[in-house]
Amino acid sequence: MSLQPSPCPSGDEKVQLFGLLLETNARLSRSLGLELESTCDLPLAWFDVLLQLRKSPEGRLKMNQIADAIVHSTGGTTRLIDRLEVAGLVERQNCPSDRRAIHVAITDVGNEKLDTALNVHLGYLEENLATRLTKVERGQLADLLTKLNETR
């Protein structure tokens, strides 16, 4: 007595879960993106790049490390970094040990911008994460996502 006339289970538990992941991500990214854009004039993709740079040990990464970290194509990353560089938030530096490679380093301006954005981001998270999930639940979610994210 199913409403679905199909032979294929669109209601499969894994299919649902995947859909949920897609949807949750899309909603959160969109609302955070709007907030960062309106308050800091900083697109989410830029914020992501700056954050990756700050998380890196030396405040700089090679192009392909950035592309991998933010899950973009290398071509897309070139253009993205172009825009960030024009805006003065990052700078390209030659890599002494490999003349093919480029180091992308966050600038002082970029650091300031990131600080501002991180404050907005923290407020956003306080309002949208912390009100929906307890600290324990957030830990569980982080564990599950980490497992899901593992390469093999």
Add this chain to the structure above:
Amino acid sequence: MSLQPSPCPSGDEKVQLFGLLLETNARLSRSLGLELESTCDLPLAWFDVLLQLRKSPEGRLKMNQIADAIVHSTGGTTRLIDRLEVAGLVERQNCPSDRRAIHVAITDVGNEKLDTALNVHLGYLEENLATRLTKVERGQLADLLTKLNETR
């Protein structure tokens, strides 16, 4: 004795979690998208639309319901449905009770395409979800994401 010279906690637990969500989603969408595209010639966005239509009680939704379900702008949804309609996978129908509205219904061709894609998707999930998370963990993840996705 922190490596981060910044006053702002890029290492904050919530910031990390959000980043993890973004990254996990991006990796999974990308790999599934490539797989669906190469095996079924079906972009992930199209698959998403067809799936939403099948999940709906009558196999049809209005434009704005689709836009909301797949988290796109209404303009973007118009263009997306245009392409699906040209491909013969969905069809626009007038809504008798509201002449502004449009019903988008999945066609027979669309249903067949979706069945094929769902099989690929299930294989993908078997390989990428089921190997990383147990059934219990998947249930936990679904619960957490549902909470996170709740509007308020």
Add this chain to the structure above:
DNA sequence: GACAAGTAGTTGTATATACAACTATACTGT
């Protein structure tokens, strides 16, 4: 029943991203 306000969808335009082809450099094996 007419006018104001709200809602559904489309279209013009700008932009961001992907893919594939390309250049330049580095590595590897003989």
Add this chain to the structure above:
DNA sequence: ACAGTATAGTTGTATATACAACTACTTGTC
């Protein structure tokens, strides 16, 4: 040392999406 292969990044081009302005219709109020 050289040839062949692999890697880092950029560029040409196509496409998908967003935003804002627009049209058409509906709903509520007087």
